Each structure stands twice: as C-alpha cells, then as structure tokens.
Amino acid sequence: MKRLFYSTNDLDDAELISDEVHKQGVDDQHFFVLSRDDKGILSHHLHGGNGFENTSLLATGKRAGVFAFCVLVLAAVIGFAVMDITAQNLLWLALVCGVAFTAAKMLASVVCASFDSYFKDIFNRHLDNGEVIVIIDVTPDQSLKVTSQLKQHSAVSFIAESSNIVSPIPS
Template sequence: MKRLYYVTGTLDSVQNISRDLDVTGIDEGRMHVLGKDSGPVIRAQLHATTIWEDTEIMHAGFLGALFGALGGFIIGSALVAMEPWGQQLALSVVVFSTLFCMCFGAWLGGIYGISSRNHHLQPYWKDVEDGNYLVMVDADTEVQARRVERMMEQRHREAREVGHEDGFSPFN
C-alpha cells in the first residue's frame, strides 16, 4: 500500500478532494483528514483521523508486546532452569510468564504510544498546527496511486503534495 500526503488550507478544498476521489474510484475509507481540530472535519462528514492514526499507540503497543514476550520468555525459562523453590517447575510457567509479560508490555507500550504523536506524521504537524489540513490517501496499487496523483495535479492545485510512503504500515 502507498500513502500519499497533501496539505490544503480550507475545509472546502478537502470536501472537493473527497468528492473527486470518489469519482476517481477511491472510496472515502481510503482518505483520512487530520486537522488542528477534528470537530469541523467530522461535521463536514469527512473521514477524520482516529487516535489509532494520530498517535503511536499501535507501533508502541506492538513493540511493547514484542519486548514483553521476549522478556517473559527469558524470565520463565530462568525460573524453570533455576528451580527457585527446590522443585522443578512445569513448562507452563514459561507460557504464563511469556503471555503475562507480553500483555503487560503491550499495555505499557500503549500508554507511551497514546501520549506520542505518530512518527509517520511528524513532518506535517507544523502545517496542521498552523491551521491547514493534512489529507492522506491510501492507494492499494501503483496504478491507483498514479490516478490519485494525476487527479490532484489536474483539479486541486491549491493542495500541495508534501510526501508519500511506499509500503505504509502502522507497525513500522
């Protein structure tokens, strides 16, 4: 998947982009809009970004779960190997400690992530804070991405392309 980023100054422009994307064959679920205040975006019946897209909750939660599982596996393995209470512990201790630490890590990562801005959007926050709107369009194929770029160049010169990501994923 490829994600295209555009910045425009007015909500009317965003609404026109949404209509033109629909005509081009890109449904509204493929366009996300980030504004300083999401209220006007929602009232305009546009697809405003969610907390999952604005913050690092997915990325940090995933990393927290990954490192938590690794730590839990090491702790569980150490407990089984050391026999801390003088008797052999079952391998289920490894499974339990891995699952517990994975969940705990995901929780901690989520807490950190919800308080951090999405690193994918970092270059565009200044424009958003200045009152502009960031329009993100997800294209499944290169052909679809070229259609979007062509439509934006022809019909929406007021919106400037500020970037794109190939192979976009919230987990990286």
Template sequence: MKRLYYVTQDLDDAEMISGEVHRNGIDDHHFFVICRDEKGIKTHHLHGSDTLEKTNIIASGSRAYQVGGGLAIGIMALALLNHLFAVVPSLPIFLLIIIAAMATIIVKIAGSSFDSYLMERLNQHLDLGEAVIVIDVDRNQLHKVEAMLELHPKAKFIADCSNIGAAIPE
C-alpha cells in the same frame, strides 16, 4: 494499505480533490479532511472532523499490544514445540511475561514518539488555517493517487505511513 497526509490552504481545493479521489474508487471510509473550520467542512460536503482533538488517537497503544501479543503467542508456541514445559515448567511462562512486556513497552514508547511528532506537524498546519487531507490507499492505487495530487498545486504532501494502527482518524 498506506495512509497519505496532504495539506491545502483552502477547502475549495480539498473539495475538488475529494471529488477526484472518490471518482478513482476511494470511498469516505478511506478519505478524511481535518480542519478547524467546522462550517467549511459541512458546506463543502467533506467527510472529516472539524478538530484534531475529536479524532481517535490510539495508534501507538494498538501497535504495542499487537506486537506484545504476537510475541507472547510465538514464545508459547516455541515452548510447547521444544517441550520446555517438561524441563522447567515455569520457564516459558516467565519468558513469555518478560519478553511480551518489554516488547510492548518498547513499541509503545517508539510508537507514541512518532504519533506525537505527526500530531505536532498536523496541529501546526491546522493552526495556520489549512486543511489536512488523509487518504488511505491500496498499493495498487498509490501511484495513481500520488500522480493525481501532484496536479493540484495547492496540495502539499507532508507525510505517509502504514494505516495499520496509524494515528487519526478512525
């Protein structure tokens, strides 16, 4: 899945986009509107959070632990298949610890850098009173949703990323 980020200056447009997105088969679990106007979110019946601070931002940590764990399992499998335990019993364990720790640290630093950049951009738009629309789409829905949003002159595309461990919202 892919996560698309759009901004619009008014919640009326966000409500129209919400209706169109829902008619195209995307449910509330894959569509969010983030805005500082809590009352506006409720009166327009939008699924979302009134402030960015209430959203769950664990993306870089999640990606780091997934990569580190994957490498640890891979190294352990290689060690068992190549009979490294028979040659030097402690070597695979040390390799496992060092490589998994380094991968986790590198991915966490790189991921938090992207998350910080994205959060800064989103906060800039929210501070201007705009609404951020977050849509998770399957690859087969991607072009249809992008084409639909191109028909909304008030909606502006600002970013996209994979939704696996992506920043906001959960």
C-alpha cells in the same frame, strides 16, 4: 492499505481533491479531512473533523499492543521448539513470554507515543496556519493513481505516509 497525509490551502482544494480521489475509487470511508473550520467541512460536504484528539487516525498506541502480542507469540513458538514439555518448563516459558510481552509493550508504547506526538505537532502546525489536512486510505492498486493525481496540484503538499492497521477512518 496505506494511509496518505496531505496538506492543502483550504477546504475548496480539499473538496476538489475529494472529487478527484472518489473518481479513483476511494470512498468516503477512506477519505477524511481535518480542519479548524467544522462548519466549512459540513458546507463542503466533506467527511472530517477538527483535530486528532477525538480520532484514532494515528492509533500507534494500539499498534504497540499488536507488536507486543506478536513478540509473545514468537517467544512461545521458540520456547516450544527448543524446550522439553514439562510442567516446570511450561511455567518458565510462561514467565519468559510474560516478560517478553511486557517489555515489548512498554518499549513500543514509548516509541509510539513519540511518533504520535511528532505527527500531531506537524499536523497541528498546518492546521494552526489555516491549512487543511487530507487523509486518504488507499489500496496498493489505488496508491500510484492517487499519488500521481495529487502531484499535479500546486496547492497540495505531501506530508507523510503510514499504514492504517488498527486505525480506521472515523465514521
């Protein structure tokens, strides 16, 4: 699934977008609104909250762990393919896999923290200006329909697109 990030002027626009994307097959579990106005989110019957601090909408730190695990598996597969299986070689392979996992986790964590910080700054800038952030998870067949629908709105601006792997919409 893809995660689409849009900004809009206010909660009225967000409610209109919600209605339209629900008609495209996107349910409440795949639609989230960020606004500094929690009461407004409730009065507009939108699924959302006031900031990223209490959500895992970006969750790139979790993705670092997934990346590091993939590096670990790759190192192990390559090791088993090129080494004779002896007790000493298995110890060396375990050491190499451990170092590869640790290095990949550290590198990915730094990159992911930078990514999180960059996007949090962008989204908070929009929120501080009184705008609303609309986050929509779409399947490949919904993606084109939803993006085409939202391009028709003058009050909606595309911000970014990412994957939603390991970062579900908060319930």
